[in-house]
């Protein structure tokens with residue numbers, strides 16, 4: 244059993260990320276300090292190119308910081324691991340496998356050493372059921388819609404029973420209606436699984452609807468956290484009711500104000 248602090252489940256301390264480029268060193272992130280509590284839903288928002296994906300990749304362990312340290316449950320994040328599952332925008336499914344097989348592959352990787360084939364199959368089926376894809380289990384990615392593919396990606400991530408679900412603009416490529424439906428589903432899944440989620444988004448409404456905390460990044464280079472907004476809207480949250488909610492509008496305005504007034508993109512004149 245871990246004795247890690249539930250309020251500092253993910254603990255990011257003084258993180259910097261500098262990339263080597265042809266033009267020299269590029270400081271992408273500077274002095275990032277952030278904690279995410281167990282069961283918290285945190286979104287990262289900021290203008291294009293500010294470093295949201297860079298930060299998510301660091302939490303995923305896909306990259307290592309140039310400076311500083313990232314911890315998950317009191318352990319240094321030293322590489323990717325099934326306890327931190329990632330859902331990407333482009334769902335990255337294997338096209339020659341069925342939806343079932345795509346999810347099964349992840350389940351097998353995590354649980355094959357300790358569980359029977361029947362148990363692995365049951366896990367796969369329940370992950371697909373969680374995202375409403377039981378009927379599409381035998382279809383291949385080429386035979387299903389973008390929204391369904393994204394659901395398979397989410398099912399695959401959830402099937403690993405990760406401690407943390409990391410999502411990089413998971414709904415970015417979807418039309419508005421599909422996006423709204425998947426946001427609602429995600430709200431239900433997160434409520435049911437009590438998952439800890441860190442999600443990158445460009446969408447202010449998505450951030451307010453889903454988040455406990457909205458982390459707003461300043462513009463790069465050397466982007467950092469400009470402000471953290473705690474969203475105290477009660478759950479379960481219903482998008483239709485929230486549309487007229489004064490508190491919801493205030494949160495929305497605070498994020499818009501940060502993005503478009505205080506961090507407005509300044510056009511560089513040559």
Ligand SMILES: Nc1ncnc2c1ncn2[C@@H]1O[C@H](COP(=O)(O)OP(=O)(O)OP(=O)(O)O)[C@@H](O)[C@H]1O
Nearest residue numbers: 262264269271290291292293294295296297298463
């Ligand atoms: N491997 C890399 N090498 C060099 N520069 C990089 C690398 N990865 C990211 N960058 C730069 O770091 C900055 C942050 O990139 P990042 O992709 O994290 O931004 P983002 O906020 O996720 O952008 P978007 O919202 O457009 O996806 C950008 O200026 C980008 O060009």
